[in-house]
Amino acid sequence: MSNRPFDSLPPTESLELENGLTLVPRVKLSFTIYPTNPTVTKPVDEWKLKLTLIDFLQTSLSSPVTVPEDDLEIRRVGDLKKRKREDPVAQGSICIRDLRFLNRTTNRSNVDEEGKEEEDVKVLEKKYMDWRKYIVEKMDGMELNLEGVKYRLNVAVPASDDFEAMKKAWEEFYAFGNRGHSRSGRQEPDTIVLRGLPSRWFAEPLVSSKPSMLVTHSIFSRLGTIRNLNVAEDNDLGKEAEEIVNIVSGLSCKIVVQFEKFKDFYNALKVLSGRSLQKVKQYPLWQEIPNCLL
Template sequence: MTNTHSLDTLLPTKTLDLDSGLSLVPRLKLNLTIHRADASIKPLDEWQLKTALINFLNTTFKLTVPEDDLQVYKFKDVKKRKREDPVARGKLFVREFKFLDDNIVDFDEVDKKVKEWREMVVGKMDGIELSLVGVKFKLGVEVPNSDRFDVMRKEWEEDSVFDGGDRGYSRARKREPDTIVLRGVPSRWFAETRVSSKPSMLVTHTIFSALGKIRNLDVSEDDGFDKDADEDSEDIVPGLQCKIVVRFEDHMEFSKALKVLCGRSMQKQGSRLKADYEVSWDKDGIFRNNRSQNEENSRSMPKVAAYSYRSEPARYQSHAARFSENNTRSKRFKE
């Protein structure tokens, strides 16, 4: 298993093996937005769009993309949407990168080559028009920020300047995040085998320890990941996906882990499924807010206890007043 000292030099085209038969495999993820490019109101044919895009990728970039790695989601009630609104969105995954490293072992050189190739692909795809049986659609393409480590690093650096005093950080010191948020991974991959289908804290801790020293961890169901109420989609079976929040010992450990998780998908040995998760840094101070809430609750607890304790003698005296000294009930009228 790769240790944290070698994470800095792990090439972006290489796979990282984790515990429990899991691995992080390189990918290029592109978000697609499809708009109408003519006055037609004919609905979008998903199969025709996929076929046209796969052929374009093959002829332009010599890439062979399986149909499962190109996902298209049509929006509901397209006729009711404005003409400038998109009719669908999608995701494209490219998973072959062997042609980029050419046995190069220098990290900076390979990293630069991958970024240049990625920008070239986006530049040639963004804005193209596709004619599907006489109906024209315009394609918008971008790399999501969650797959761009440099963009996320710029976000938290700017956040530390303009928002350094919020969420439990002191304005006197630089705000540096230490927590990652991972969404869209199968719950069963983090469960105890033959025990439960729900994710286990112990298993999750063991897996993510390969990325650095962990200070805190949280795992929860994440059924709403990457879903849009305006899209045509089938009902979601609850409990299939989970959200994992990992707080590392320090910013350096966090930074190494986030850089490795960016631009990769998770795969389990013996399974054809690839979890195309979304990773980000914690902007809300999840664990710090929980700690502050716990501290506030602990401070308020003695007050509640004291109040309850003070009420006991009052209840006792009220009850005892109804009895005389010889333990008989006081008489309301004289005999």
């Protein structure tokens, strides 16, 4: 657990929040399964698919990684006979949490401790990004043979985990989105929306199971000075949201955090991207994905 300021937090370290919550680092990959023969109507064997992917991660990478079965989620399509030829037969996600192999940085004796720490953080960030790119390139397009049926795997980093892509998107939005309109001052985002969070995690203990504004404020103020905060029930996420988050049990809530300063928004979104929100002594763990509201 890191005690350093979160704006200089390496991508391999956790950040402790209030109320027993912790942001824990992981690399998350989304994948989609397509049959090489579009006429296939046989359901994909989820168990064999999991074993195949787990074995690949352990034996085919430059730095082998172990992924527990619970961190590999697979969802089959409803009715294969009704699927269109270009539709996938399954989709899912992989969470790689053991990133200790990335912590091997080069010591530099000719710089002071503060400079060395800052340099090491930059080295870790580059290693993290390079390795994530490497594993995506390694897995994207790979062919799988399950019970004699061949499939193609498409792999990508979820949009909400790709901080640099989100940063580029909002910069382009504010640079070109308001062309032709005269506005004073520089336009920058300041709001983060989080959906599907278990309400009880943000409730007052022994008082209520509903999220508390006070508790929620104390949790997210760890990430910066808050201008506005909104907490509401979010029970009807719909089909699209079910493909993005995995809610273990209980009611869920939607939290909208508007920060006073762009710097706080920037640092908060960066630390949320690539991390899971976990509750102490609670299992299985719920995967939280932040979304930037531009």
